Amino acid sequence: MSAHDQLLVVIDPVARRIDGESVRIAKDVLCGGSEAKICLPESPEEFARALARRGSRRPVVVGDDRALLRAVSLLHRDRWLGDGALAVVPVGPSVHLAHSLGVPTGAVGAARTVLDGAVRRLDLLVDESDGVVLGGLTIPALGPAPRPGSPVLRAARSLVRTLTRPAPPPAAPRPQRLRVEADGVLLADLDQPVEAVSVQAGAAGRARVVVRRPAVSEPVRAEALTVTVSGPDFRYRADAHVTGPVRTRTWTLRPGAWGLTLPPV
Template sequence: MSDHDQLLVVIDPVARRMDGESVRIAKDVLRGGSEAKICLPDGPEEFARALARRGSRRPVVVGDDRALLRAVGLLHRDRWLGDGALSLVPVGTSVQLAHSLGVPAGAVAAARAVLDGAVRRLDLLVDESDGVVLGGLTIPALRSAARAEASVWHAARSLVRTLVGPAPPAAAPRHHRLRVEADGVVLADLDEPVEAVTVRAGPDGRAAVVVRRRAAPAPLRADALSVTVSGPDFRYRADTHVTGPVRTRTWTVRPGAWGLTLPAA
């Protein structure tokens, strides 16, 4: 039996809790078409140990987008991504990133793609602390972070109103003063408020950068190999994670840095 047929199937504990039936189906399909070693880690540390002990087996993750990101991050830091390929069976409620990368929906279709698909090399955004971005990042970290902050402020205002009377109105939304550089070219500087910055790895080995400025009706767009953002403390949303605050961060495109098994054309 070839190495291609020897799989290490790491099943994320969240997937087992959320959708045990899809996990069972994925295991049955993978076992039926390969020599599959099944790992059932109970948490992130066991998840990492299972991947580290993969040997010559091809790693397959059964889980959601967070499990995919965890696996890619671990394998990147292990300097394995350039030589190998990762496979995924998406199970869970947050699988939008996986589907956007081309992984099929449904346990049967995704497991069949693991067995019969082809490896596609994809670009990766990597920061100076070895953090990875598969899809894209946004500054500021809108929505989820903003909702959490709004909930905190609502609770605080309610408490103040109860204790000392009416609270002052909520502060207006903040705009960031950031310096944004694409391959050393300044797209925005600290003297001009920025509403949002988005960075995505494009299909041509470069990052697509969009800067929305408060005073300009049209956004600035650029393609670059590296993007640096600096300024007062800021948070950013990379794929599913909100990170920060940080004062500077540089993302560099690694063309074709990782392989994902997708349905054969």
């Protein structure tokens, strides 16, 4: 049996708890078509140890987007992604990222892709702290400004408003003051309010950057290898995770940095 047929199947505990039937189906398909070693970690630490002991086996993650991100992060820090390829069977509460990358829906189709698919090299966004982004990230506007006054006074005013008239519409999000640079080119500075920033691991070896400003219909767009955002404390959502607050962050696109097993073209 070839090394390609030897799998390390790491089944995330959330997937086992949320959808045990899909996990069982995936195991049956994978074990029926390969020499599969099944690992059932109960914690992130056990998950990491299982991947670290993969040997020559191909790692397969059965789990949701968070499990996929955890696996890619661990294998990136292990400097393995450049040579190897990961496979995933999406099971769990959130699997939008895996499907957006091209992994089939359904346990049977995804498991068969693990056995019969082809490796496609995908771009990866990496920040200066070795964090990874598989799809994209967004920096949204701030939430509504807090109203002054004690909690008791605010609760009393809210009750009076509720009894006397319909509740007012929610306050609009507030723009931020951010400096955004793409390959050294300034897209926004601190004196220009920013409504949202998005960075997507795009095609042709470049990240797509979009900066939206209040009351401006056409956003600023750019393609770059390196994107730096700085300014007052800000949070950002990268794939399935919210990170921050931070004051500066630089993301560098690494073209074809990781391999994912997908249906053959």
